[in-house]
Amino acid sequence: xxxxxxxxxxxxGTGCIAGGSLKVKNALIDELRNRGLxxxxxxxxxxxxxxxxxxxxxxxxxxxxxxxxxxxxxxxVIIEEHFIKGRPVERLLYKEPVKKQTIPLMRDIPFFNLQxxxxxxxxxxIDAEKIDEYIARDGYQAAAKAxxxxxxxxxxxxxxxxxxxxxxxxxxxxxMKWELCSRVKGDRKYILCNxxxxxxxxxxxxxxxxxxxxxxxxxxxxxxxxxxxxxxxIYVRAEYPLAVHRLQLAINQAKEYGLLGxxxxxxxxxxxxxxxxxxxxxVCGEExxxxxxxxxxxxxxxxxxxxxxQKGLWDKPSVLNNVETYANIPQIILxxxxxxxxxxxEKSTGTKVxxxxxxxxxxxxxxxxxxxxxxxxxxDIGGGISKNRKFKAVQLGGPSGxxxxxxxxxxxVTYEDIVQTGAIVGSGGMVVMNDLNCMVSVAxxxxxxxxxxxxxxCPPCRxxxxxxxxxxxxxxxxxxxxxxIELLQDISQDIIATSLCGLGQTAPNPVLxxxxxxxxxxxxxxNEKWCKTGVCKELCTFYVDEEKCKACGACKRVCPQxxxxxxxxxxxxxxxxxxxxxxxxxxxxxxxxxxxGPRSLRERLMETTDQEAxxxxxxxxxxxxxx
Amino acid sequence: xxxxxxxxxxxxxxxxxxxxxxxxxxxxVDTATSAKEAxxxxxxxxxxxxxxxxxxxxMDGIEFMKQAREKNPDINIIVITGYPSQESIKEALRLRxxxxxPKPFSPTHLLEVTGNAIDLKKRGVTPEPQVEVYTExxxxxxxxxxxKYKHKPGSLIPVLQEAQELVGYLPPxxxxxxxxxxxxxxxxxHGVVSFYSFFTMKPKGKHxxxxxxxxxxxxxxxxxxxxxxxxxxxxxxxxxxxxxxxSLETVRCLGACGLAPxxxxxxxxxxxxxxxxxxxxxxxxx
Numbered sequence: 001x002x003x004x005x006x007x008x009x010x011x012x013g014t015g016c017i018a019g020g021s022l023k024v025k026n027a028l029i030d031e032l033r034n035r036g037l038x039x040x041x042x043x044x045x046x047x048x049x050x051x052x053x054x055x056x057x058x059x060x061x062x063x064x065x066x067x068x069x070x071x072x073x074x075x076x077v078i079i080e081e082h083f084i085k086g087r088p089v090e091r092l093l094y095k096e097p098v099k100k101q102t103i104p105l106m107r108d109i110p111f112f113n114l115q116x117x118x119x120x121x122x123x124x125x126i127d128a129e130k131i132d133e134y135i136a137r138d139g140y141q142a143a144a145k146a147x148x149x150x151x152x153x154x155x156x157x158x159x160x161x162x163x164x165x166x167x168x169x170x171x172x173x174x175x176m177k178w179e180l181c182s183r184v185k186g187d188r189k190y191i192l193c194n195x196x197x198x199x200x201x202x203x204x205x206x207x208x209x210x211x212x213x214x215x216x217x218x219x220x221x222x223x224x225x226x227x228x229x230x231x232x233x234i235y236v237r238a239e240y241p242l243a244v245h246r247l248q249l250a251i252n253q254a255k256e257y258g259l260l261g262x263x264x265x266x267x268x269x270x271x272x273x274x275x276x277x278x279x280x281x282x283v284c285g286e287e288x289x290x291x292x293x294x295x296x297x298x299x300x301x302x303x304x305x306x307x308x309x310q311k312g313l314w315d316k317p318s319v320l321n322n323v324e325t326y327a328n329i330p331q332i333i334l335x336x337x338x339x340x341x342x343x344x345x346e347k348s349t350g351t352k353v354x355x356x357x358x359x360x361x362x363x364x365x366x367x368x369x370x371x372x373x374x375x376x377x378x379x380d381i382g383g384g385i386s387k388n389r390k391f392k393a394v395q396l397g398g399p400s401g402x403x404x405x406x407x408x409x410x411x412x413v414t415y416e417d418i419v420q421t422g423a424i425v426g427s428g429g430m431v432v433m434n435d436l437n438c439m440v441s442v443a444x445x446x447x448x449x450x451x452x453x454x455x456x457x458c459p460p461c462r463x464x465x466x467x468x469x470x471x472x473x474x475x476x477x478x479x480x481x482x483x484x485i486e487l488l489q490d491i492s493q494d495i496i497a498t499s500l501c502g503l504g505q506t507a508p509n510p511v512l513x514x515x516x517x518x519x520x521x522x523x524x525x526x527n528e529k530w531c532k533t534g535v536c537k538e539l540c541t542f543y544v545d546e547e548k549c550k551a552c553g554a555c556k557r558v559c560p561q562x563x564x565x566x567x568x569x570x571x572x573x574x575x576x577x578x579x580x581x582x583x584x585x586x587x588x589x590x591x592x593x594x595x596x597g598p599r600s601l602r603e604r605l606m607e608t609t610d611q612e613a614x615x616x617x618x619x620x621x622x623x624x625x626x627x
Numbered sequence: 628x629x630x631x632x633x634x635x636x637x638x639x640x641x642x643x644x645x646x647x648x649x650x651x652x653x654x655x656v657d658t659a660t661s662a663k664e665a666x667x668x669x670x671x672x673x674x675x676x677x678x679x680x681x682x683x684x685x686m687d688g689i690e691f692m693k694q695a696r697e698k699n700p701d702i703n704i705i706v707i708t709g710y711p712s713q714e715s716i717k718e719a720l721r722l723r724x725x726x727x728x729p730k731p732f733s734p735t736h737l738l739e740v741t742g743n744a745i746d747l748k749k750r751g752v753t754p755e756p757q758v759e760v761y762t763e764x765x766x767x768x769x770x771x772x773x774x775k776y777k778h779k780p781g782s783l784i785p786v787l788q789e790a791q792e793l794v795g796y797l798p799p800x801x802x803x804x805x806x807x808x809x810x811x812x813x814x815x816x817h818g819v820v821s822f823y824s825f826f827t828m829k830p831k832g833k834h835x836x837x838x839x840x841x842x843x844x845x846x847x848x849x850x851x852x853x854x855x856x857x858x859x860x861x862x863x864x865x866x867x868x869x870x871x872x873x874s875l876e877t878v879r880c881l882g883a884c885g886l887a888p889x890x891x892x893x894x895x896x897x898x899x900x901x902x903x904x905x906x907x908x909x910x911x912x913x
Contacts, residue, residue: 015885018896052885201842203882238788238825239881279784279823282879296781297815298822314780357843357884364885395842431842431884445845449879455822560903582851584903 004042006083009124010058010070013048013210014203014242020071021045021056027075041083047211047246049124051111053363054094059106059124066106067092097361097383111362114381116343118351119167119327120367122212128246131253134214140259142330143221147267150333152182155226159329161337163349168194168285168322169400169426170502171348171415174329181227181309181319189229190318191220191271193326194290195236195243198282199398200449202429204353205323207365209236209243212327213250217260217273219326222333224271227319232273235290238280247275282399282453286501287312287320289455300455301501322427324353344370348414352428358395359434361386368413375409378432389434393517397426399446399453400506402513403439422513424506436587438535439518440525444472446510454503461504464495468511476536478599480526485515530598537581541602545622546571546615548593555585555594576606597621629653630675630745635665635691636707637683641730645678648734649741662691669698676744678728681708681715689715692722703744707732760794760830761801768793769801773808783809783819787826796830824879832867832874834912836892841880843887848902852888853877855905872912 010016010025025045032038049057054068065088067078074092081087093104103109117123126133134140146155160175181189193216197205209216220232236244251273254260262270276294284290284299291313293299312318328350332340341349348370354377357363361383368377374394378384385391393403402423404411411417418425433442447469454461468491471484492508499505515522524530531539544555549571556564556572563579566572574585586594601621608614632654634645642658649656657672659665662683669677677695681688692704706719709730716727725747726740772789776782786805787797794801797820806813820826838844838853853864856875860868867874883889886898890908897908 014881014883014896015898018883018886018889018898052883055885197882198879200840200845200880201884202880203884206882239878276781277785277788278825279788279819280825280879281823293784294781296783296785296819298818355884357887358846363843363887398842429842431846433846437846442846445842453879558903 005040007042007044007061008058009044009046009049009061011047011049011056011124012045012128013052013055013207014240015048015052016055016057017242019055019069021058023072024056024058024070024075027072028079031075031079035079035084037079037083044127045129046124046126047122047128048207048365050120050207050365051362052365053361060088063088064105064107066094066104066109066112068094097386110380111364111366111383114376115367116351116369117367118331118343119208119215119324119353120211120365121331122215123207123365124211126212128211128213129249131214131250131257134212138334139214139330140218142333143218143259144265146222146225146333147265147269150225152226152228155222155333156182158333158337159226162332162340163337163344163347164325164328164332164340165348165415166322167324167328167352167427169199169397169424171425174321174325177309177319177321178223178226180307181317184310184317186317188231188316189227190313190316191224191227191229191232192290192294192313192318192320193220193232193234193323194285194287194320195234195240195247195323196278196284196290197237197240197323197427198285198453199400199427199429201357201395201431202355202398202427204355204365204428206240206243207355208323208327208353209240210246213243213247214254215327215330216247216323217250217254219321219329220273221259221264221271222329223319223321223326225269227317229319230270230272232271233276233294233313234273235276235278235284235294238277244275244277251275281455282449283455283501283503286503289501290320291318298455300457301503303500324428345412345414347416352413352425354428354430356382356430356432358430358432359386359389359436360384360432370414371412373410373412374404377413377430378409382432385432385434387434389436391432392435392437393433393439393442395423395431395433395442395510396429397424397506397509398429399449400424400502400509401426401429402509403433403442403517404513405517408517422509422516424509436533436535436583438476438531438533439514439521440472440476440531441535443511443514444469444476447472447507450503450507454507458498458500458504460495460498461500461507464491464499464504465507467491468495468508472511475522475525476531476539478529478536478538480522480529482526484526485519485522489515528598529600532596534581534583534586534596539599540581541576541597541599541605542574542579542581542583542586543576543595543597543601543605543618543621544572544574545593545595546573546618547622548591550591550593552590554588554590558584558588560584576602595622595625597625630748631655631657631673632676632678632741633657633659633665633668633672633674635659635662635677635679635683635688637661637680641680641707644734645737648737652738654741654745662686662688662694665691666694666698669695674702675748676703676705676741678705678707678741681706681719689718689722692719692724696722703748705740705744761798765794766804769804770808773805777809783811783816784823787816787820791826796827798828798830827865827876829865830867830871830874833872834874834893836873836875836890837878837881838875839879839881839883839887839889839891840877841882841884841887841889843884844880844889847888849888851902852890852900852905855902859906859909873909 056070058067093102156179164174165171281299284293286301289299289301308318344350353367395403451465451469456462534540561578563575646656679688703725705726706724707728776786802816806816890897
């Protein structure tokens, strides 16, 4: 290997590529060559670094300098100032959002230094398209150990003791699943990997497959050894082209190195792995549905038992694990179950990867020890709520999960504690919502999702979610009735109790948790026809608090309808007949002078022409609001 | 009047009897003894239905149907023939006839078939539209794809994925082709096509716009973006503009939540979009 004095790790995850990181890479290589530095400075395109919001990002080693939002025009400056003169480029360094402090080193940035990387241990450190770099980081050592030194029973025992639970969402103990399958006799068994990451707002698996595809293969090899499989499939969403490309490369390279295929490492053990492209159906995340899909059929779940461990793909014993689960396995085999258990809690061991997104400063991919409180994730790693807005809820577990309010933010992130709140840990989507989000609309958003994605096989899910969605639509459009809240809860219980698969059994969770924690929002939608966040257009009126208005014109500039009138120094006013409730003015106002009133206010304002009477209505509305 | 019908046959007796049966029932009937004559009538008049013989001197029924289709791609056609050979029926089916009358036929049969065809037309049911992209070259490539996967278990989904890549979408004719090639029922193919959101039965525009509706994008205004596109381009989600330049679809989650809200146009990902400025994204395509 060549020796370089400096290595530049440029992020090549989907987010950074969309931000132009490949153009930056080309510019870097050209510029380095022009200056004759190509043998001194090495440019590596890595998988997702995790800090997606600041992309394109790059890290310069050995100093550990972290640059964010790098563009092509920054390249000559970085080379001249940093690589030649040794002075890091100040303006490209990370700035802490609250204190506006510049933090040059990656290891000092809270987003990074509060994380513990296990499943993501290679993120941002290796070129995902080169097997040698994976091997240099102890890659395939665990597979070699499992194949040459361990019996299947020992592998399973190690996993069982580690306490690793399925990272796909349900949290079923992985070792137990493997043990069940290993005990079944069969001429052919399958080891399957679920990369059909369907939860909206989640991209953990995509990042692992893009950043470290070999770790998935290695985990599957160990699993195959444990259950006695000789054929594997990785089911990946077709929407993840980069992940598919890198996985295929990884499979080809592993075959070339004799790590896949026949007689692996001379042990006589065979395993062939193939990629299977999913065609976009959320329900295919359910194991029996996924297997039907690999068989080329409609991906509909079937009742269990028989469990896939006995009768799975093509009725052969099969084990299906999630991408992140596999990514944890090599380290457990290498370092032992006790090492793994050293983090986390008694029942939820190790670490968990989350995709932290939404109304938060540091959007990105994080890995934290189980048991960490939600508050620490959101405020320390996530850097708090963006644009100085107020935290309202954090959504965990996607369409199967729920919304957790402020007062429960000290809940530790473990499978058991999160379930207590009504949400689930799920696959790891963590979407933060601020005071601009209407919780009834959020519940409706998830119900729209599940209604659409219900496979239609069992009526409780197919019809039940549709009826719930109708009720929610009625509420958000001003046709809500008092008994609806109870009705929603009743239907939810029935759907949970009678649905065939996890999709239906968990579909009501977003509605139940929002009713539990944000019942007042449902009530104001129904009783006062008032969406206080201004999201439900039929349930709000935007008006100006003329006492507070500084007549700065910010609202006037953003209004797409020219509905705001008022000269400089004259408090502005919104013409209700023109207003389309787009909420632009509300978000633009820096003085909190745009108010949101109930729908009835709008009619009263439109009927009144008398200036004095108008003023009275405004004053009364503001007084009512402040109560 | 119930509808205008053109009957084409080289035998006067058939034409006469058709006229005698159909006219009293309230249909307007024109007749032609040759394909040539029929084509010139098609130029001059509007017909709801054409009933034609297959075996005719000079120009036969198949060639006539091809030319009639060129004049009016949506016209409904019924075929009469006394020689129902496998080949001619296959050919006629390929030309998307709506029904079939074997000679000799009874008055009731003729009335029934005609009534059904006119009824379908009234309900807006027209023959399957011609798929321009489904050329012989594409058809041969499809066969190659089918042969590549034929002997693998679970091959339907990969075949459909490659077929969609090839044709752009999966119209019924392509689904039938695949069903025939893999020797499985068309219903099974259609069942899979309609189940997975990746498969589409509608053509895509020159530029395909995909708006992510994942949670992170949703909380940052993705719905507003969809509305801006559909109002600005005057098309619905899943639709295509009349000049076929743009098509619009929504996707579940692109997994690029760090960039929310996200829009993908063709293969370029655009992140952190201000919903108000959505339509600016289309400037480069003007």
